[in-house]
Amino acid sequence: MLTKLGTELEKDVYITRYMSNFTRLVLMSDKEKELTAREEHLLACEKELCALFYEQFKKQHGRAPDEETLDEQVKKNFIERAPVFARAPMVMDEANFIQSHVDRVKRLREMRMEDYLPDSYYHILEREEQVAGKYFRKHDDYPLGYEQLMIVDP
Structure with a gap:
């Protein structure tokens, strides 16, 4: 099935929206609604991965990702990394x-x-x-x- 491609997003717009959406999901899963230093470090790593994904997508598809790709990546990556962001009492910060x-x-x-x-x-x-x-x-x-x-x- 063919899907219509959306408007390409510039790299800085893509990363900003991705991080905003990803951070919102992290905070929604946290009853304290405040990021720890560990979570901020993990989000910095997530930002690096987001930039890498953008470049790889552009190289592989010959175009920048669109809004739908952004939403799919945020969902997929949050589900994949939810255990990493979970606050476990045994983790030593x-x-x-x-x-x-x-x-x-x-x-x-x-x-x-x-x-x-x-x-x-x-x-x-x-x-x-x-x-x-x-x-x-x-x-x-x-x-x-x-x-x-x-x-x-x-």
């Missing part, structure tokens, strides 16, 4: 990792508050927060569901 590390440091026998001047104690805890944040960012894996953005040898 940076803030929880830092808090967990600082709490662990506070429980150490050597870190009793009475053994330090107040300024020194809080300085040590601030430094531990920085160290934990740096460690988390260094060791945080690439997000699940966006493996195709990784650079691999051909």
Whole structure:
């Protein structure tokens, strides 16, 4: 069956509409209606994939995608990536990792508050927060569901 093609969308218009629709779906599935830092990072990855799809579509079909293609891609990709965007309590984000590390440091026998001047104690805890944040960012894996953005040898 032949379908009539719609008006081609420019790349920036396509990406803007795609991200607006995709973000709306993410927020609809969230009772808090607020994006976490993790979700913002995932949306940045989604934006990269959207731009890649646009270029591949244009190369493959010799024209830019239309509104119908945009809607299909948003639906397909949201359904495919819904588990990635799901908020699971067992997923450790940076803030929880830092808090967990600082709490662990506070429980150490050597870190009793009475053994330090107040300024020194809080300085040590601030430094531990920085160290934990740096460690988390260094060791945080690439997000699940966006493996195709990784650079691999051909």
